[in-house]
Amino acid sequence: MRLDKIETFVVGNPPPRHGGQYFIFLRLTTACGITGVGEIYNATFGPDLCAAMAVDVFTRQFEGNDPHHIERMWRQTYGAGFTQRPDVTVMGVLSGLEMACWDIIGKAADKPVYELLGGKVHERLRSYTYLYPQAGDVYPDPAQPNVYNDPDMAAEVALQAVEKGFTAVKFDPAGPYSIYDGHQPRLEDLERGEQFCKRIREAVGTRADLLFGTHGQFTVSGAKRMARRLEKYDPLWFEEPTTPENPQDMAEIARFTSIPVATGERLCTKHEFARVLEAGGASILQMNLGRVGGLLEAKKIAGMAETRQAQIAPHLYCGPVVAAANIQIGTCCPNFLILESIGTFEGPYMSVVKSSFRWEDGYVIPPVIPGLGIELDDEAISKNPYTGTELHLSMAQTPVVQ
Numbered sequence: 001m002r003l004d005k006i007e008t009f010v011v012g013n014p015p016p017r018h019g020g021q022y023f024i025f026l027r028l029t030t031a032c033g034i035t036g037v038g039e040i041y042n043a044t045f046g047p048d049l050c051a052a053m054a055v056d057v058f059t060r061q062f063e064g065n066d067p068h069h070i071e072r073m074w075r076q077t078y079g080a081g082f083t084q085r086p087d088v089t090v091m092g093v094l095s096g097l098e099m100a101c102w103d104i105i106g107k108a109a110d111k112p113v114y115e116l117l118g119g120k121v122h123e124r125l126r127s128y129t130y131l132y133p134q135a136g137d138v139y140p141d142p143a144q145p146n147v148y149n150d151p152d153m154a155a156e157v158a159l160q161a162v163e164k165g166f167t168a169v170k171f172d173p174a175g176p177y178s179i180y181d182g183h184q185p186r187l188e189d190l191e192r193g194e195q196f197c198k199r200i201r202e203a204v205g206t207r208a209d210l211l212f213g214t215h216g217q218f219t220v221s222g223a224k225r226m227a228r229r230l231e232k233y234d235p236l237w238f239e240e241p242t243t244p245e246n247p248q249d250m251a252e253i254a255r256f257t258s259i260p261v262a263t264g265e266r267l268c269t270k271h272e273f274a275r276v277l278e279a280g281g282a283s284i285l286q287m288n289l290g291r292v293g294g295l296l297e298a299k300k301i302a303g304m305a306e307t308r309q310a311q312i313a314p315h316l317y318c319g320p321v322v323a324a325a326n327i328q329i330g331t332c333c334p335n336f337l338i339l340e341s342i343g344t345f346e347g348p349y350m351s352v353v354k355s356s357f358r359w360e361d362g363y364v365i366p367p368v369i370p371g372l373g374i375e376l377d378d379e380a381i382s383k384n385p386y387t388g389t390e391l392h393l394s395m396a397q398t399p400v401v402q
Contacts, residue, residue, distance in 0.1 A: 001030050001031070001032055001034070001066055001067060001068075001104075001108065002030060002031050002064050002065060002066055002067075003028055003029075003030055003031075003058075003062050003063055003064065003065055003066075003067055003101075003104075004029055004030055004031040004063070004064075005028070005029040006026060006027070006028055006029075006054065006055055006058040006059075006062075006063075007026065007027045007029075008024070008025070008026045008051035008052075008054055008055060009023075009024070009025040009026070009027075009051075009376065009381050010022060010023075010024055010047040010048055010051055010385070010386045011023045011024075011025060011319070011352050011381050011384050011385070011386060012384045012385055012386040012387065012388070013319070013348075013349070013384075013386075014348035014349075014351055014352075014384060015348065016132070016133070016138050016348070017138045018130075018132055018138055018342045018343065018348075018349055019316070019317055019318055019319060019342050019349055020043075020317055020318055020319075020392045020393060021386070021388060021390055021391070021392050021393075022047050022386040022388070022392060023039060023318060023319030023320075023321075023352070024039060024040040024041075024042065024047050024050050024051055024054075024096070024319075025037060025038070025039050025040075025096075025319065025321055025352075025376055025381070026038050026039070026040065026051070026054050026096050026097065026100060027100065027376060028058070028062070028067070028097070028100040028101065028104065030067065030104060034104050034107050034108055035103075035104070035107075036067070036099075036100035036101060036102070036103030036104035036105075036107070036371065036372075037099075037100055037103055037321055037372065037374060037375065037376055038095070038096035038097055038098070038099035038100035038101075038103070038321060039095075039096050039099065039290045039318060039319050039321035039322045039325075040054060040092045040093055040095065040096035040290055041092055041095065041288050041289075041290030041291040041317075041318040041322060041392075042088070042089055042092030042093065042290075042291070042392075043391050043392035043393045044088060044089050044092075044391075045089065045391075046389075046391070047386060047392070050089075050092065050093065053089070053093045054093045054096060054097065057077055057080075057090075057093050057094065057097060058097060060080065061073050061076045061077045061080065062097055062101075067101040067104045067105055068101075068105055070098055070101055070102070070294075070296055071296070073097075073098075073101075074094065074098060074293070074294070074296070074297070077090065077093075077094045077097075078090070078094070078269075078293075085271075086267075086268045086269040086271055086272050087268070088266070088268050088291060091268035091269060091291055091292065091293050092268075092290060092291050094293060094294065095289060095290050095291055095292060095293055095294045095297075096290060097294075098293070098294030098295065098296065098297075099289065099290070099294055099295060099321070099322075099325050099372070102116075102294070102295050102296075102325075102328075102371070102372065103371040103372040104371070105371075106370045106371035106372065107370045107371040109370070110370050111370055112328065112331075112366065112367060112368060112369065112370060112371070112373060113295065113325075113328040113371060113372055114328045114329070114331040114332040114366060115332075117295065117296070117299050117328070117329070117332045118299070118332040118333075119332060120331055120332065120366060121331065121332055121333065121334050121336070122330065122331050122336060122366070123365075123366070124360075124363040124364065124365050124366070125327060125330045125331065125336065125338075125339045125363060125364045125365075125366065126167060126168070126337075126338045126339065126362065126363055127166070127168075127338065127339045127340070127341040127359065127362060127363060127364050128166060128167075128168035128169060128170055128209075128211060128338055128339070128340060128341065129161055129166055129169060129170070129340075129341055129342070129343055129344075130169075130170045130171070130340075130342075131147050131154050131157045131158055131161070131169055131170065131171045132147065132157075132343070133146055133147050133148075134147070134157060147171075148171075148172075148173065149173065149192070151173070151192070151195040151196045151198070151199040151200070152199055154171055154173070154196055154199065154200060155196075155199040155200045155202065155203035155204075156203070158171075158200045158203055158204055158208070159203045159204055161208075162204045162207050162208045164344065164362075165360070165361035165362035165363075166208060166362045167207065167208050167209065167362045168208055168209040168210075168211055168236060168338060169200065169204070169208055169209075169210065169211065170211035170212075170213050170239075170340075171196055171200070171210075171211070171212070171213065172212070172213030172214055172215065172239075173189075173192050173193050173195075173196040174189055174192075174193045174212075174213075174214045174215075174217065174218075174226060175188070175189030175192070175193075175217070175400070176217070176396050176400050177214070177215040177216065177217035177395055177396065177400075178217070178395050178396035178397065178398060178399055178400055179395050179396070179397060180398075180399040180400070181215075181216060181217040181218070181243055181400070182216070182217055182218045182219040182220075182222065182223075182242055182243055183217060183218065183219065183222065183399070183400045183402070184218070184219055184221070184222040184225075184402060185217075185218060185222045185225060185226055186400070186402055189226075190225060190226060190229055193212070193226055193229065193230065194229040194230065194233075196212075197210055197212065197230050197233035197235065198233060201233045201234075209235070209236035210233060210234075210235040210236060211235065211236055211237055211239065211262075212230060212235045212237065212238050212239065212259070213239040213240070214226075214238070214239060214240055214241055215240060215395075216240045216241070216242055216243040216244060216266075217243075217400070218241055218242055219242070220242060220249050220252050220253060223238075223241035223242055223253045224253060224256050224257070226238075226241070227241070227253065227256065227257035227259055228257070230259060231257060231258055231259060234259075235259050236260065237259065237260045237261065237262035237284050237313075238253075238257065238259040238260070238261050238262070239261075239262045239263065239286070240262070240263045240265070240266075241253050241261065244263065244266045244267060244272075247275045247276045247278075247279035247281040248279050248281070249281075250263060250276070250279070250281035250282060251279040251280045251281040254280055254281055254282060254283070255280070260282075260283045260284055261281065261282045261283065261284070262282055262283075262284035262285075262286055262313060263276060263281065263282040263284075263285070263286060264276070264282070264285045264286035264287050264288070264292075264315060265286050265287075265288050265291075265315040265317070266291075267287070267292070268291050268292050268293055269292065269293050269297060270293075270297060270300050270301050270304065273285055273287065273292075273301045273304065273305075274304060277304060277305065277307075277308045277310060282310070283308075283309070283310045283311065284310065284311050284312070284313050284337060285301060285302075285305050285310055285311070285312050285313070286312075286313050286314065286315040286340075287301055287312065287314060287315065288314070288315040288316070288317075288318070288322065289314060289322050289325040289326050289329060290318050290319075290321075290322040290325070295325055295328060295329055298312075298314075298329045299329060299332070299333070302329070302333040302335060302336075305335055306334065306335050310335065311335045311336065311337035312329075312330070312333055312335055312336055312337060313336075313337045313338045313339070313340065314326035314329060314330055314339055314340065315340055316339075316340040316341065316342065317340075317393070318392070319349075319352075320342075320345070320349065320350055320352075320353050320355075320357075320374060321353070321372070321374055321376075323341070323342070323345065323357065324355070324357070324372040324373055324374040325372060326339060326340070327339065327357065327364055327366060327367070327373075328366075328372060328373075331366040339364055341359070341364065344359045345357040345359055345364075346359075351377075351380055351384075352376065352377055352380045352381050352384055353374055353375060353376055353377055353380075354374075354375045354376070354377045355369075355373060355374040355375055
């Protein structure tokens with residue numbers, strides 16, 4: 001069996017665009033006709049350029065090779081051009097290609113991927129949802145009350161999620177974040193963060209965990225000020241309280257607060273996660289399978305985390321192919337904690353794939369379909385081209401004024 005062909009797809013995420021502006025999918029085909037799908041999570045460059053990068057890497061490092069030889073092709077890509085260091089763009093492309101290889105391997109073996117990475121550990125995977133606006137775009141008018149700035153509205157949406165079956169909800173009311181962070185939280189940000197926790201805890205009681213998100217916007221002292229206010233509401237985690245460059249900074253916060261620190265959506269490869277673990281910067285690792293280096297790399301990271309009593313909570317702010325990969329890795333990792341989902345995995349978010357995920361009472365049931373358990377819908381994809389110019393995610397371009 002050898003890899004023969006690559007196809008790439010840049011897909012506009014239909015409104016309300018939960019999961020980002022667009023998705024970058026790819027499909028590999030072997031000479032014997034087995035296909036595998038992958039997804040690139042890369043927000044640094046335009047999506048068409050990222051798709052072209054995938055074609056280049058495939059041609060140089062994957063084409064003609066046996067898809068089983070993941071470790072070799074991974075090392076060839078990681079070391080190409082005399083790099084051998086974590087590079088978020090390279091790793092995003094490599095993640096998508098590696099993911100597709102596992103899909104092919106699983107189909108050839110007639111097994112779900114998790115059975116080839118240690119086997120099923122969990123019969124079901126606890127999931128959480130972000131608190132999204134109930135109607136309209138994911139980016140509502142910030143001048144109007146909405147689920148992002150109104151604690152009472154957020155509490156109402158959180159209760160609705162719990163009534164569906166979710167046992168954890170995530171929200172990030174900690175204020176603006178910019179390319180100039182970290183900054184000190186404004187008093188209004190501290191107050192709003194506390195009120196969100198207070199109102200949501202009052203609404204859901206002990207029926208759900210609170211996952212407090214930030215985007216690395218604080219200084220160490222600023223994150224401590226926020227954590228001190230939140231501790232009384234017992235959140236399950238304080239997500240990415242400082243920028244990801246220095247794990248020692250995050251470790252100082254982790255030592256300061258009783259709230260578990262979670263991080264990892266912007267990190268790639270075992271090396272960056274090892275630095276976090278060595279520093280004691282986080283006890284919950286949120287690798288994104290479309291950026292971290294693929295499934296085997298995520299499995300290695302999960303193994304390192306086991307040695308430090310740390311858990312994994314795969315991150316998802318991209319498309320359903322990464323979601324499928326997250327389900328596979330969560331199923332076979334003993335230290336899996338919780339899975340990020342986009343709602344209950346239905347509606348527009350799933351409109352460009354043929355597959356569905358089984359979500360029951362707050363849990364995802366691992367599929368028994370060979371491979372990743374997901375297939376692209378070419379016809380739906382052709383009807384949803386991405387025609388915008390924005391990147392997948394963006395940050396404020398001016399400093400936050402105190």
